[in-house]
Amino acid sequence: MTTIDRQYCLTLDKTDALADLRSEFKLPAGMIYLDGNSLGAQPKVAFQRAQQVIEEEWGMDLIKSWNKAGWFDLPSRLGNLLAPLIGADQEEVVITDSTSINLFKAIAAALQIQSQKADASTRKVIITERSNFPTDIYMAEGLTKWLDRGYRLHLVDSPEELSSAINQDTALVMLTHVNYRSGYLHDMTKVTAIAHAQGALCLWDLAHSAGAVEVNLHQANADFAVGCCYKYLNGGPGAPAFIWVPKRHQADFHHPLTGWWGHAAPFAMQASFNVTPDIRRALCGTQPIVSLAMIESGLQIFAQTSMSAVRQKSLGLTDLFIQLVETRCAQHQLALVTPRGHAQRGSHVSFTHAHAYAVIQALIERGVVGDYREPGIMRFGFTPLYTSYTEVWDAVEILRDTLDTQSYDANIQRNAVT
Numbered sequence: 260m261t262t263i264d265r266q267y268c269l270t271l272d273k274t275d276a277l278a279d280l281r282s283e284f285k286l287p288a289g290m291i292y293l294d295g296n297s298l299g300a301q302p303k304v305a306f307q308r309a310q311q312v313i314e315e316e317w318g319m320d321l322i323k324s325w326n327k328a329g330w331f332d333l334p335s336r337l338g339n340l341l342a343p344l345i346g347a348d349q350e351e352v353v354i355t356d357s358t359s360i361n362l363f364k365a366i367a368a369a370l371q372i373q374s375q376k377a378d379a380s381t382r383k384v385i386i387t388e389r390s391n392f393p394t395d396i397y398m399a400e401g402l403t404k405w406l407d408r409g410y411r412l413h414l415v416d417s418p419e420e421l422s423s424a425i426n427q428d429t430a431l432v433m434l435t436h437v438n439y440r441s442g443y444l445h446d447m448t449k450v451t452a453i454a455h456a457q458g459a460l461c462l463w464d465l466a467h468s469a470g471a472v473e474v475n476l477h478q479a480n481a482d483f484a485v486g487c488c489y490k491y492l493n494g495g496p497g498a499p500a501f502i503w504v505p506k507r508h509q510a511d512f513h514h515p516l517t518g519w520w521g522h523a524a525p526f527a528m529q530a531s532f533n534v535t536p537d538i539r540r541a542l543c544g545t546q547p548i549v550s551l552a553m554i555e556s557g558l559q560i561f562a563q564t565s566m567s568a569v570r571q572k573s574l575g576l577t578d579l580f581i582q583l584v585e586t587r588c589a590q591h592q593l594a595l596v597t598p599r600g601h602a603q604r605g606s607h608v609s610f611t612h613a614h615a616y617a618v619i620q621a622l623i624e625r626g627v628v629g630d631y632r633e634p635g636i637m638r639f640g641f642t643p644l645y646t647s648y649t650e651v652w653d654a655v656e657i658l659r660d661t662l663d664t665q666s667y668d669a670n671i672q673r674n675a676v677t
């Protein structure tokens with residue numbers, strides 16, 4: 260059996276097909292960044308792109324840039340660049356607004372489609388997971404309360420409960436493909452089929468999937484999807500999110516945020532809303548162009564590889580991390596939360612520890628940046644475009660030393676953002 264040591268990890272890096280892409284990113288010296296699942300690193304070309312947008316497009320060309328620099332088409336043009344990463348077709352994705360707002364639009368549209376059906380009066384349940392990212396639950400809560408049409412949320416406590424929970428009363432199954440906390444990866448094809456067999460629609464949140472795991476929305480026959488651009492896609496802090504509506508649902512896709520960017524003729528300035536037939540109906544109003552423009556820099560890097568290569572390395576990194584933590588930190592009370600099976604694992608790994616928050620803060624002090632999530636979870640994200648196997652080794656050694664020497668402050672105060 261091969262001994263796994265630092266030398267072995269250096270060898271893995273030498274044969275890593277994605278190793279060259281690391282140089283495309285600005286990575287601070289002395290930092291092992293394991294939080295690209297929360298905020299992706301900066302593509303180096305983003306700086307030039309920002310300069311171009313600020314100095315030329317805004318600074319020199321001003322209003323002309325809506326046409327000349329293609330600002331007006333940016334949501335669809337970037338959506339088309341993103342599409343291949345998630346198994347979407349061209350003209351099915353726009354990059355716009357936040358994930359929360361896109362969830363609102365997609366939930367509203369799904370409920371509207373269901374309300375046209377003969378059994379609408381009894382099909383009133385939205386199913387999701389209690390462990391879903393809170394904003395997904397909150398947006399569904401907010402919309403259904405506000406609609407006041409008898410819709411209710413059913414929160415399941417484990418993925419195994421889904422198949423028995425989904426029934427003829429289910430209007431919508433709304434799931435996050437990779438759980439933000441545990442890293443659990445749902446079988447999108449299987450769950451979507453279960454939902455469809457009961458007449459329900461299926462909305463997938465790809466916040467922790469896009470750019471991290473292989474996704475094929477068409478193959479899975481999914482109905483709608485949304486996701487973040489500032490995580491694995493490296494679009495920059497607060498970058499606008501994406502929304503996918505397949506061609507087959509576009510004509511029926513109606514949401515209440517009927518701003519002028521979703522109008523068939525925005526510059527006709529008509530006194531009444533007339534929805535555009537295409538994917539731009541998912542838009543609402545003027546986009547944050549400076550932030551939106553940064554997203555292309557991240558997508559260009561993905562264009563140099565394939566999601567299967569990204570996925571293969573992601574599994575290599577997470578396998579290595581799990582194995583090293585479990586062997587080298589074996590005497591410490593760390594419990595793996597993330598599934599071991601490749602088919603059920605996203606691209607981050609979570610462990611519980613009694614002093615999880617304090618340990619994460621100590622690691623950050625020592626240059627290993629992961630994050631903390633309630634309850635008691637240390638979360639480490641692995642981003643195949645710029646994380647090396649040697650960094651995994653070094654991160655685990657720093658974790659081991661921190662635990663061995665108990666060099667963390669168990670009474671540390673929490674920051675506002677954990």
Ligand SMILES: *Cc1c(COP(=O)(O)O)cnc(C)c1O
Pocket residue numbers: 357358359360391392394395435439464466467487500
């Ligand atoms: C990160 C994340 C979000 C973030 O939503 P914002 O509107 O961008 O704040 C939403 N849902 C999931 C599942 C996430 O992981």
